[in-house]
Amino acid sequence: MESRATAVNPARIAELGDDAEVFLLDVRRERDYEAWHIDGAYNVPLYDQLLRKDYGGLEAALDEIPSNVPVYVVCVAGITSARAAAFLRDRGYDAASMVGGMRGWGRVHRSYDVEGADGVIQVVRPGTGCLSYLVYDDREAVVVDPSQYVQEYIDVARERELEIIGVIDTHAHADHVSGGRTLAAELAVPYFLHEADGGHLDWYVSVRDGDRIAVGDRFFEVVHTPGHTPGSTSLRFGGVLLSGDTLFIRSVGRPDLEDDDDAAVRQAAGQLFTSLREIADLPDETVVLPGHFSNETARPLVTTLGELRTTNELLVIDSEEAFVERVVESLGETPANYRRIKRVNWGLEPLSEETAQLELGPNNCAAT
Incomplete structure (x- = not known):
């Protein structure tokens, strides 16, 4: 057999x-599934039963x-899904458990x-909506907005025979733990960040509007685009704009993660409007690469x-008035644990096994 x-x-x-002919079975609790799941996964909420090794619900x-296609079972960390997959295999299903569960995803x-966009590699995290x-x-590379899993970038650079010479965060992130400082320290290269987003960090290279950061024989031009955060930047690289969390495909960065007081949110939204006007002055053929995606499927x-x-x-x-009203009225649920994530990224709380899990969940950095 x-x-x-x-x-x-x-x-x-x-x-x-x-398009794959597989069946994704998510056995987590319904509320966890509704909050965050893999596109196309089917939920049968059996998590608590499976923890007790009760297979009646399954x-x-x-x-x-x-029963005519492979079944991949998903849970939180891969334990209850392994039990469900074994149960299904005993009944003739071609079933397997997704390693690490949604944490692995x-x-x-x-x-x-x-x-x-010559010279640009996009790194997609499908489970979190993050783009870096x-x-x-000329064999030199700079990493922009890296995740905490810095080995991913080292591996890509090694595969392409590139030397990483610097790391840039376009802003102080609230939705995911930045690997910027970790990667820069590990490789002994500069870490660039706008001074308005430096928080309590004790080492970084401060950048301002108009600064240039060399990459081989080319360079980034720093464009200060505040609004999402005070120090948000976009990066021009020839005819390419890495727009960070300022401009997305169908939305813009939300202005309420720095200070959620109504007056502060409106002021930040006004700054965002001005930043977008500056971006809008660029040529139509400018290639735009955002820092996040929602449900867009193009890769x-x-x-x-x-x-x-x-x-x-x-x-x-x-x-500006219409823009501010539209943004303020349409703000949805904030990213999970965003205050603690910002504390980690500002150097106020150490990165630990617990804080590493804070970012898991849907991406909610867009204004709408």
Whole structure:
């Protein structure tokens, strides 16, 4: 009899995409599934039963689970899903447990060359909606907005025979733990951040509007675009704009994560409007690479400023008052644990096994 795999790597699920003939079975509690799940996963909330090794609910749900395709079972950390997968295999299913559960899903990184953006590699975290970049020229590379899993960037650079010479954070992140300082310290290279977002950090290279950061024979131009945070920056690299959390595909960065007082939010939204007006002055053919995505499925995630003028309603609002009202009225749920994440990124709280898990969940950095 053919041996079947009992476990599947989260990265393999990311590779399969939406068209794969597999069935993703999420056995977590319904509220956890509704808050954050893999696109296309089907929820049968059996987590508490499976913890007790009670398989009655799973037995009753067999009619909901197809037997003619592989079944990949998902839970929190891979324990209850392994039990469910074993139960299903005993009944003839081709079932495997996703290694590490949703925690493992949050760690997946995939790299793509960006067509039309020479020298730019986009690193996608499908589980968190985060985008980061390796930008290179003449074998030198700078990493922009890295996740805490810094080995991912070291590995990509090694595969491409690139030397990482610097790390940039476009702002002090509130949705994920930055690997910027960790990566820079490990490689003994500069860590760049706008001074307005430095918090209590004791070492970084402060950048301001108009500064240039060399990469091989090319350079980044720092564009100060406050609003999402006081020190938010976008980075021009020739005809490419890495827009950080200032401008997304269908939205803009939310202005309430620095100070949620109504007056402060409105003031930050006004700054964001001004920043977007500056970006809007760039040529239509400017390639725009944001710091996050929501439910967009294109990989890599890339657009042009001309396209955004037709798809992003917030970018084309020409009244500051109307823009501020629209943004303030449409603010949704804030990123989970964002205050503690900012404390970690500001150097006020150490990175630990506990704080490393704070970022797991849906991305909510967009204003709408």
